[in-house]
Amino acid sequence: MHIVACVKQTPKSDNVKIDPATGCLIRSGAASAMNPFDEYALEEAVTLKEQLGGTVSVITMGPPQAEAVLRDSIARGADAVYQLGDMAFAGSDTWSTSYALSKGIEKINSVRPVDLIICGKQTNDSDTGHIGPQISAWLKMPNAAFVKKVVEVKEKSIVVERLTEDGSEVLELPFPCVLSVVKEINSPRVRSVKGRMAAKRAEVTKWTADDIGADKTMLGVKNCPTRVVKSFVPKREVCAVAVEGANGKEKAANLVKLLKDGKYI
Amino acid sequence: MDYAINEMEQEVLNATRELAQKKLKPLRAEMDAKEQFSQEMLQEYRKSGMMGLWLPEEYGGLGGGITCLAMAFEELSRVCAGLALTPGTSALGAIPMFLAATKEQRERWCPDLASGKKLWAFALTEPEAGSDATALKTTAIKDGDFYVVNGTKHFISTGKEADFYTVAVNTNPSRGARGISLLVIEKGTPGFSFGKKEEKMGIRSNPTYELIFENVRVPKENLLGSEGRGLLYLQETLDYSRPGVAAQAVGIAQGALDETIPYLRTRKQFGQPIITFQALGHKVAELAAKTEAGRALVYSLTHRMDEEYLPAVKNAVANGTTVHDELKKLKGQRWTKYSAEAKLFCSNVAMEVADECVTLCGGVAYMRDFPLEKYMRDAKITQIYEGTVHIQKNEIITALIKEYAAKGDEE
Numbered sequence: 001m002h003i004v005a006c007v008k009q010t011p012k013s014d015n016v017k018i019d020p021a022t023g024c025l026i027r028s029g030a031a032s033a034m035n036p037f038d039e040y041a042l043e044e045a046v047t048l049k050e051q052l053g054g055t056v057s058v059i060t061m062g063p064p065q066a067e068a069v070l071r072d073s074i075a076r077g078a079d080a081v082y083q084l085g086d087m088a089f090a091g092s093d094t095w096s097t098s099y100a101l102s103k104g105i106e107k108i109n110s111v112r113p114v115d116l117i118i119c120g121k122q123t124n125d126s127d128t129g130h131i132g133p134q135i136s137a138w139l140k141m142p143n144a145a146f147v148k149k150v151v152e153v154k155e156k157s158i159v160v161e162r163l164t165e166d167g168s169e170v171l172e173l174p175f176p177c178v179l180s181v182v183k184e185i186n187s188p189r190v191r192s193v194k195g196r197m198a199a200k201r202a203e204v205t206k207w208t209a210d211d212i213g214a215d216k217t218m219l220g221v222k223n224c225p226t227r228v229v230k231s232f233v234p235k236r237e238v239c240a241v242a243v244e245g246a247n248g249k250e251k252a253a254n255l256v257k258l259l260k261d262g263k264y265i
Numbered sequence: 266m267d268y269a270i271n272e273m274e275q276e277v278l279n280a281t282r283e284l285a286q287k288k289l290k291p292l293r294a295e296m297d298a299k300e301q302f303s304q305e306m307l308q309e310y311r312k313s314g315m316m317g318l319w320l321p322e323e324y325g326g327l328g329g330g331i332t333c334l335a336m337a338f339e340e341l342s343r344v345c346a347g348l349a350l351t352p353g354t355s356a357l358g359a360i361p362m363f364l365a366a367t368k369e370q371r372e373r374w375c376p377d378l379a380s381g382k383k384l385w386a387f388a389l390t391e392p393e394a395g396s397d398a399t400a401l402k403t404t405a406i407k408d409g410d411f412y413v414v415n416g417t418k419h420f421i422s423t424g425k426e427a428d429f430y431t432v433a434v435n436t437n438p439s440r441g442a443r444g445i446s447l448l449v450i451e452k453g454t455p456g457f458s459f460g461k462k463e464e465k466m467g468i469r470s471n472p473t474y475e476l477i478f479e480n481v482r483v484p485k486e487n488l489l490g491s492e493g494r495g496l497l498y499l500q501e502t503l504d505y506s507r508p509g510v511a512a513q514a515v516g517i518a519q520g521a522l523d524e525t526i527p528y529l530r531t532r533k534q535f536g537q538p539i540i541t542f543q544a545l546g547h548k549v550a551e552l553a554a555k556t557e558a559g560r561a562l563v564y565s566l567t568h569r570m571d572e573e574y575l576p577a578v579k580n581a582v583a584n585g586t587t588v589h590d591e592l593k594k595l596k597g598q599r600w601t602k603y604s605a606e607a608k609l610f611c612s613n614v615a616m617e618v619a620d621e622c623v624t625l626c627g628g629v630a631y632m633r634d635f636p637l638e639k640y641m642r643d644a645k646i647t648q649i650y651e652g653t654v655h656i657q658k659n660e661i662i663t664a665l666i667k668e669y670a671a672k673g674d675e676e
Contacts, residue, residue, distance in 0.1 A: 190287050192314040193280040193327055197273065 001054035001153075003045040003116045004105055005078065006135070007038040009062050009069040010125040018231045025125055025231065034069045037120025039076070040181050043188040044150065045118050046077035052153060055079045055112065059104050061089055061097060067204050075191035075199040082108060086208040091221025093228075094126075098134030100219060103212040105139065116158065119180040121146055132180030142177045148184040166263065266557065268564035269336065277318060277333045281340035284313050293345035296470035297639055302426050303470060306348050310381055315341075315352045317379025320363070323582050324375035330571035330578075331505055335512035335563055342516030343523065346643035347470035349516070351384070353509065354423040354471070357651075358385030358431045361447055361502040364592075365490035368585040374429065374449070386427035388418040388450075388476055389499065396656050398433065398499065399442035403478060405434035412436065412448060412488070414481040417460070422650070424474025425459045428452050432476075433499060436492045445495035449487040456481035467642030490589065501589065504600040505570065507651055511563045511607035514615035514647040518556040521615075521640040525549065525622040528629070545625055552618045559611040566603050573597040602664035609657035612647035619644040 012031040019026050034042075045056045058073040060066050061084040070081035084104050092100065108114060117139075119132035129145070136143030144162050151159040157174045163182055173179075191199075209216055217223055243258065245251030259265045269275045288309045296303050310316055319334040320326025327333065334356055341349035359378050362385070366374065377383040394401040403416025414434055421430070430450045437444030450457060460475030490498055526549060529540035540546055577591035584591070619641040623630040630637040648654045 189309065189312040190283045191280060192312065193273070193276050193318065194314050196276040196280055 001048065001052050001115045002057065002112050003048060003054065003118060004057045004059060004108060004114050005038070005042045005045040005073070006101055006117065006119045006131065007042060007058055007060050007069055007073060008035045008123050009033070009060065009066040010035040010123050018233070032065070032068070034072050035120055035123045035125070037122055037124065037181075037183065039120070039188040040183050040185050041118040041120045042073055042076055042078065043186045044179075044181055045116075046189075047186060048116070048150065048153065049077070049079075054115075057082065057108055057112075057114075059084065059101060059108065061085070061092075061100055061104070070204050071199040071202060072191070074202040075195035076189065077192075077195060080205070081202060082205045082207060084207050084209075084212065086210075086219075088209040088214075088216050088219045091224070092219055093224040093226040094128050094130035094134060095226065096219050096224040098131050099138055100209070100212070100214055101131070102135050102138035103214045104207060105135070107207065107212050113176075115175045117141070117176070117178040119178070121180045121182050129180070132178055136178035139176075139178070142173045143179070144171050144173055144177070145180045147179045147181045150185070266560070268560065268568075269332075270568065273327070273329055274332055274336060277327075277329065277336050278340060280313055281315070281337045284309060284315065285341050285344040289341060289344045289348055293348060293470070293639070294633075294636065297345075297347055298469075298633075300464065300469045300472075302423075302472050303348055303351075307351055307381065307384075310352055316355060316381030318352075319356060320375055320379040321578055321582050324371065325379040326375070330567070330575045331508065332564060332567040332571050335509050335567050338509050339512040339516035339519075339560075339563075342513040342643075343520040345470070346513060346517050346520075346640075346646075347468040349513065350422060350468060350471040352381075353513065354387065355381070355385045355427070356509065357502070357506050358387040358423075358427065358429065360505055361387070361431050361498045362429075362449060362489055364501055364505075364589045365447065365494075365498045365587055367587060368581075370486070370489075371582075378429075383428040384423060384426055385429045385431065386421055386423045387502075388421050388430045388432040390420045391417060392419055396653060399445065399496065401433055401435060401445065403432065403434045404438055405436050405446065405448055405483065407436065407485070408482070410485050411482040412485060414448065414450065414456075414478040414483055416478050418476040418478075419460075419474075420463065421474050421476050422468075422471055424462070424472050424476065425452075426472055430476065431489070432478075433495055440493065442496055443493050445499075446492045447489040447495045447498055448483050449489065450478070450481060450483050451487075454481050454483065466645060467639070468646050469642075490587070498589070500601065501592075503651060504604045505574070507604040507608040507657075508563055508567050508570070510647055510651050511559065511604075511611035512567075514608075514611035514644065515556060515559045515563060517615040517640055517644045517647065518552070518559065518611075518618035521619045521622040521637060521644075522549070522553060522556060524635070524637050524640070525626055525630075528626050528635075532626075548621060548625060552621055555614045556618060559607075559614045562607050562610060566600070566607050570600060601660050605652070605657040605660035605664075608647075608651065609654055609661065612644075612654060615644040615647050616641075 009032045012033045017026045049056050056078045057080045058078040059082045073081055084100055122129035133143050133145055144160050146163040147160045148163050149161040151161055157172050159172045161168050161170050243251050243255045245254050292303055317326035318329045318337055322328040338353050391401050405412035405414045432448050432450050434448050435444045436446040456479045458477045460477050463473040530538055532539050573595055577588050580591040581588045623637050623641050629635050
């Protein structure tokens with residue numbers, strides 16, 4: 001089985017400053033690491049490889065320093081790593097980014113057919129959750145988002161359980177397909193000694209927009225269809241509701257109604 | 266200070282520190298309170314390659330030596346000396362095998378040992394054979410292609426969880442100590458059962474069991490080396506494993522300091538952080554100096570050991586011979602005295618540091634919510650297992666008497 005995990009280098013802290021003029025994150029000077037949600041994607045890929053045999057490739061798009069996140073992927077059990085780096089990619093929104101990643105994955109696929117693509121559910125710096133489903137659209141593959149469990153891997157398909165707003169559902173997807181996973185799916189391993197040593201020596205394959213045959217009119221800040229109007233750090237708010245009622249019985253009934261209305265139960 | 270001199274050792278330190286903080290720390294209090302072995306932690310050890318640090322790459326190990334093993338054991342024990350014993354005791358159980366095993370035996374046992382798929386344990390102690398190991402009563406009488414084993418071992422670390430037990434037996438009771446041999450006995454062999462599980466003061470997340478052998482038929486292919494040479498292999502094993510216990514002791518001492526110093530910095534009495542009281546600050550300084558001295562002793566020794574161990578392992582793999590024979594060919598020195606010195610010194614330091622740290626922090630450290638009392642309970646075992654402090658002193662003085670007697674002869 002050939003699994004591709006998509007990862008991104010993001011700021012280590014969730015308390016990153018935003019440039020008020022551009023509405024973009026100020027990345028320089030902030031410590032970077034693998035997007036925490038991508039750790040789960042990579043862990044799932046490596047776990048499946050250990051169970052079924054095969055190869056895990058990891059792809060990222062980002063500036064030169066994003067190479068670090070690929071070396072980190074090797075330390076966590078990946079076999080081959082690919083970096084999409086080109087000024088043409090700069091400032092891409094999720095539509096452009098997922099297009100570039102899908103072209104990169106197509107190129108990986110041309111060397112060794114890809115069975116499964118796994119993404120984290122979202123990044124900790126922009127929180128969109130678009131990339132996994134968008135890659136599946138570009139590649140015309142089935143997709144399951146918010147996957148919390150791989151139930152079974154069959155010869156030509158994979159059965160997964162995904163979170164929904166009301167609970168969860170079980171889906172069977174034929175290979176090749178795209179999953180984006182939530183943190184409930186596993187507990188990412190720490191980097192092994194062998195992995196750490198391999199990471200230093202690993203070869204990082206670097207591709208430009210031309211290398212992956214991407215249409216440059218679909219890339220970069222000028223060509224992408226969305227504009228960042230404003231970015232903000234969500235406020236932490238604690239909401240408390242006092243349940244009214246004349247007596248305990250009435251309060252309990254009102255509480256149950258509140259929970260039902262909110263679809264908590 | 267890190268005494269790692271090569272890249273591999275540095276990465277062992279980095280990997281172990283990350284593993285200890287992220288995976289071990291969240292489990293330690295619960296496993297200690299429940300006196301439970303952690304399968305979850307075993308999985309993490311397997312995934313991070315901790316089980317085969319000291320084994321050759323040919324068998325799936327990392328290719329490191331005694332230093333890598335000691336460093337990992339120190340860093341894990343710095344966070345939890347109990348759960349650190351999963352890789353620790355598996356190495357202890359397997360070292361005699363690895364030293365004495367033939368090529369065929371290594372190929373049979375090492376891959377699963379290195380991956381952590383199978384755990385090993387060391388079974389020497391008996392109710393009446395503790396410090397005096399030669400008094401052991403477990404017998405293994407040859408019967409065709411088998412040995413028939415009868416007897417009881419007790420206080421066996423990682424008991425029941427381990428898959429293979431390196432068991433000291435007497436194959437020729439009429440020869441006494443010269444009849445002692447080592448047999449590898451697999452869990453599940455008919456007649457091999459587990460008796461009492463001990464309730465202990467410390468290292469409570471590592472199960473300690475009694476092993477009972479009733480007419481257990483062990484294939485002769487499981488004999489390590491030759492009959493009657495068990496004591497030799499055991500001594501050689503302890504030479505290599507005691508620095509490991511010393512490293513564990515250093516880890517416990519360091520871990521106790523790691524908990525103590527931040528507390529003393531923030532705890533205020535009489536209007537000031539109590540670490541600024543010279544009586545307390547100077548005590549911490551002494552404890553830190555002793556801990557560092559212990560660490561320097563351990564790694565000076567293991568690096569010297571590796572200068573012989575690593576080439577011997579390489580030659581054994583290349584030549585299809587035993588590691589024991591290759592060590593002999595290299596005319597390696599005996600490490601008994603130095604190993605005993607390291608274990609004696611470091612285990613006493615661990616006990617002193619843990620004890621003093623509890624006193625320094627006061628009431629809070631006596632409570633189970635604070636991890637220090639666990640360090641004090643765990644430290645104690647390092648003065649006892651793999652030879653008590655008194656046995657270490659015996660080893661040292663025996664070696665010194667020999668050294669000085671030889672000098673006298675020269676004069």
